[in-house]
Amino acid sequence: MKPAVLSGVHFITGDVACAEGALAAGCRFFGAYPITPATEIAEHIAGRLPEVGGTFIQMEDEIAAIASILGASSAGVKSMTATSGPGFSLMMENIGLAACTEIPCVIVNVQRAGPSTGLPTQGAQGDMMQARWGSHGDYKIIALAPISPQEIFYQTILAFNLSETYRVPVLIMTDEIIGHLSERVVIPDKSEIKLASRPRPKGRKDRFLPYEPGPNGVAPMAIAGKGYNIHVTGLTHNEKGYPDMTVECQKKMMARLTGKIQNNLDDIIKTEGYMLDDAEIIIISYGVSARTCHTAVDELRSQGIKAGLFRLITVWPFPEDQICQLAKQAKAFITVEINLGQIHLEVERCVKNKAPTYLVGHVGGTIITPERVIETIKEVS
């Protein structure tokens, strides 16, 4: 059998690094549907999965792609799909099913400019709110935003680990620019990669309650074919997994679904600070946009302006506490993202008028240059 972890130094695109990250994370099922600019993930993993004992299938549409990974994950196999805007929209209903039934899965969105067919070959970060709220009802997911092909490799492993640990869909919200960017990617030795698996039930099978939460709020998961006779439904369900159309049951289920994320924020949220200690102007950014912000911070510092960067590695759940904390020291916040202001709204919400907040954003298709960030900061400072 060929190795699943291709340890060594590679020069590969973000899309390929994502596929290799999935294999290193133990992903052994991929339900695909081609869409620019995510297709290369499917193309790469289509060749790799069968040689490591996994299974690849190109389904008939994105709805089938995500439904298939939920089925495969229910059979106990770590599963993933990858798409872009239009496909992401089609996947929304089943993201809700995964959230409600707590089936672990990883969904990659290589974002392109929308709305509708938009600019298929050009990057954007316009699906960030859709990632959070796209399926109907209240629910919580985890979303990550990688800054480079190297980071997408690690974030894909992290995505699987979080998905398994919390039994929640994890979205990797990358973009066309990172997806198609070739860079040096170092894949470590297999022994250096830590993997998490969903909690497994213990004790008597006939007394097992599929939705009775464990200590961290996450219920152990029985997989199909092991004799637990589980029932899984997208209807509001009780701890037994049975439909229960009462307000009390809805309340209890929703408390569990949101609580398992909300009560584990310290474990889930990852952020990175750059020159933040004495920063008066704080840039908030993520994904490809954060790359250009690094350059902007260096340039502003060389001109004596105390700028710093707060980078979201985890975008959802949103690092509210960290930003509230930063609001005590900052004179201004600048959110940099390739959209007309999505995460910007979250920053505004957390800063709560303690400092002015500005957006450097545009409608998508190109990156935001460091010059634009510098220009805006000079105007406001």
Add this chain to the structure above:
Amino acid sequence: MSHQKKAVHPLDDLIRTDRLPHIWCPGCGIGTVFSSTLIAMKESGIDLTKTVMVSGIGCSGRGAGYINLDSFHTTHGRAIPFATGLKLANPELNVIVFSGDGDIFAIGGNHFIHAARRNVDLTIICVNNLNYGMTGGQVAATTPYNAKTTTTPTGNPERPFNLPMLSYASGATYISRWTILHARNISDSIQEALLKRGFSFIEVLAPCPVNYGRRNKEKPFDTLKLYQENTIIKNKAHPFELDIDFERGVVLGKFLDINRPTWTDMYNKTCRPKDLLE
């Protein structure tokens, strides 16, 4: 306190009796299809621990909620791709899709034809009650010409699907059609399908007196009479003969039972390195 011995039904071990009473209306045909399915599962001798039922949404889609095995009640129309993922990820599982005509053939029609084309080893049981029952009786992709439903108050202007012909054209390897009056035949067909490696399709005509019959001057007993008097069993009938028209007569039977490699067979042969197969 009653001293009567608690009645035990021979299928109780396969039913989540703690979920009774079920939601199906008086006169509904789904229960007959469901019990015929359970009988077939028992009689087939398959390992029930490794048997999974997947449903979509709708009246028949509640089937998965009543079987006392691993069962998945998924989203509307998506039972088949969900089932495909289960089967491909663990080929040892016996995967049954139990759902209705609206779920499998309208919103989920695309998934049906592709799973049949791929010959995924699934057993698809479609309860065809000619309308959307759960939502109160709207026109479906199977509603006959001129039939009245809440969304076709003056009659259905559209042509219904011929489901066995659609299955045949899509690549199914086992196709049969019965009505709920043919409970024994349903069980036999499902048993054959469960033991067969390949994509199997069983259509069962079932009455929906509350929502369909009521609007089409068909009393519950009239529908059963139609099933008895206006049907003919013709095994291996040509798919062209299988339109549902009770005035001309509806053809029932086992229409197809052939073998071709399943998706997993072909994937292993075509995509898997040889050393991994030994």
